[in-house]
Amino acid sequence: xxxxxxxxxxxxxxxxxxxxxxxxxxxxxxxVQVILSKNADQFVAPLSLQAVSGHAVHSHAxxxxxESGMGHIDLARWADIVLIAPATANIIAxxxxxxxxxxxxxxxxxxxAPIAVAPAMNQQMWxxxxxxxxxxxxxxxxxxxxxxxxxxxACGEVGLGRMLQPADIAARVGGLFQNTSLTGKRVMITAGPxxxxxxxxxxxxxxxxxxxxxxxxxxxxxxxxEVTLVTxxxxxxxxxxxxxxxVISALDMHAAVMNSxxxxxxxxxxxxxxxxxxxxxxxxxxxxxxxxxxxxxVKNPDILADVANLQKPPFxxxxxxxxxxxxxxxxxxxxxxxxxxxxxxxxxxSETGFGTPxxxxxxxxxxxxxxxxxxxxxxxxxxxxxxxxxxYTKI
Ligand code: PMT
Numbered sequence: 001x002x003x004x005x006x007x008x009x010x011x012x013x014x015x016x017x018x019x020x021x022x023x024x025x026x027x028x029x030x031x032v033q034v035i036l037s038k039n040a041d042q043f044v045a046p047l048s049l050q051a052v053s054g055h056a057v058h059s060h061a062x063x064x065x066x067e068s069g070m071g072h073i074d075l076a077r078w079a080d081i082v083l084i085a086p087a088t089a090n091i092i093a094x095x096x097x098x099x100x101x102x103x104x105x106x107x108x109x110x111x112x113a114p115i116a117v118a119p120a121m122n123q124q125m126w127x128x129x130x131x132x133x134x135x136x137x138x139x140x141x142x143x144x145x146x147x148x149x150x151x152x153x154a155c156g157e158v159g160l161g162r163m164l165q166p167a168d169i170a171a172r173v174g175g176l177f178q179n180t181s182l183t184g185k186r187v188m189i190t191a192g193p194x195x196x197x198x199x200x201x202x203x204x205x206x207x208x209x210x211x212x213x214x215x216x217x218x219x220x221x222x223x224x225x226e227v228t229l230v231t232x233x234x235x236x237x238x239x240x241x242x243x244x245x246x247v248i249s250a251l252d253m254h255a256a257v258m259n260s261x262x263x264x265x266x267x268x269x270x271x272x273x274x275x276x277x278x279x280x281x282x283x284x285x286x287x288x289x290x291x292x293x294x295x296x297x298v299k300n301p302d303i304l305a306d307v308a309n310l311q312k313p314p315f316x317x318x319x320x321x322x323x324x325x326x327x328x329x330x331x332x333x334x335x336x337x338x339x340x341x342x343x344x345x346x347x348x349x350s351e352t353g354f355g356t357p358x359x360x361x362x363x364x365x366x367x368x369x370x371x372x373x374x375x376x377x378x379x380x381x382x383x384x385x386x387x388x389x390x391x392y393t394k395i
Contacts, residue, residue, distance in 0.1 A: 002175045322345075
């Protein structure tokens with residue numbers, strides 16, 4: 001499966017099966033690193049897990065020493081998936097609450113990767129109302145629930161609650177990565193704002209955080225694409241496996257895009273590119289001598305339109321940020337800029353659009369309109385990439 005699995009082992013009797021789980025994941029081609037939750041080392045020897053995974057095992061504690069190596073943020077970024085097996089009732093409850101009280105739970109809060117849990121607990125605990133509510137909370141957040149199995153339990157009782165067998169868990173994790181919709185494709189994404197300098201310390205920009213574009217880059221990588229991310233200045237970290245080109249102004253972004261657009265299969269313009277730039281940039285800081293100041297602006301090139309007008313354009317997806325008549329204006333841009341798809345979002349409110357964790361999109365093509373309701377930008381990006389891949393393969 002050629003993926004990085006971060007295996008979190010919580011303190012349940014089924015933890016003794018995790019060396020076998022690591023081997024089964026390895027047989028499917030996964031690279032595995034292990035984090036032990038508090039007390040999990042009472043049920044499985046860290047040395048066994050180190051031997052089968054080929055990596056030092058991370059303990060539950062977040063110490064200065066552990067953070068100076070591969071700390072919680074590095075681990076959160078490293079993972080293609082965080083798999084918790086066995087997942088006890090306790091760790092499931094703490095995941096629901098978003099606790100960050102030890103390394104494993106902190107990584108779960110910090111990661112953008114999908115999370116899967118393989119519950120393992122006594123059958124009465126599994127049927128407990130709190131456990132049921134917790135499981136549906138996790139499922140509603142998109143956490144993959146693997147199992148549990150029914151049968152005889154370590155305590156002698158019989159019922160639902162046993163952890164699935166390692167081979168079964170490994171196969172199901174492999175199945176989650178069957179998303180090969182963009183394998184072998186090259187995708188270029190623009191993201192973030194541009195900065196149009198007035199003088200060495202001031203400029204004209206906007207509130208784009210880069211979140212939507214970076215989430216699309218991550219989702220395209222998960223779908224197997226080779227991604228080039230051309231990004232304006234942001235305060236967030238780009239996906240580690242994107243080739244990232246940092247730019248400042250619209251002119252820089254235009255040049256960076258044109259530099260390798262002929263190698264791309266798909267172009268997605270998510271950046272909030274300034275339509276105009278000051279005609280001159282002062283070499284020195286502008287002094288406040290005058291009561292009024294007039295800035296003459298000149299139009300920037302339209303990067304998306306230039307890409308769509310190439311002789312052999314890639315499949316072109318635009319974004320439309322509108323404050324009113326969202327779908328009508330977006331349709332206009334789809335026609336005018338000769339795009340294959342346009343993702344229209346309502347901006348100007350406080351819940352979606354610029355700088356918010358969530359977004360809602362109306363995806364418009366010549367023949368279709370698909371409503372994607374408000375949700376986290378990462379989840380939305382996965383759906384958008386799936387729709388883009390579908391539309392791309394139709395042409
Ligand atoms: O970064 P976030 O905080 O997560 O916010 C995400 C977002 C709201 C910025 C994003 O979802 C979005 O809507 N991006 C497009 C913003 C925009 O500039 O829209 P527009 O309607 O002005 O431009 C239409 C399209 O033309 C866009 O694809 C834009 O990238 C492209 N364009 C615009 C002007 C220009 N000179 N060159 C361009 O390529």
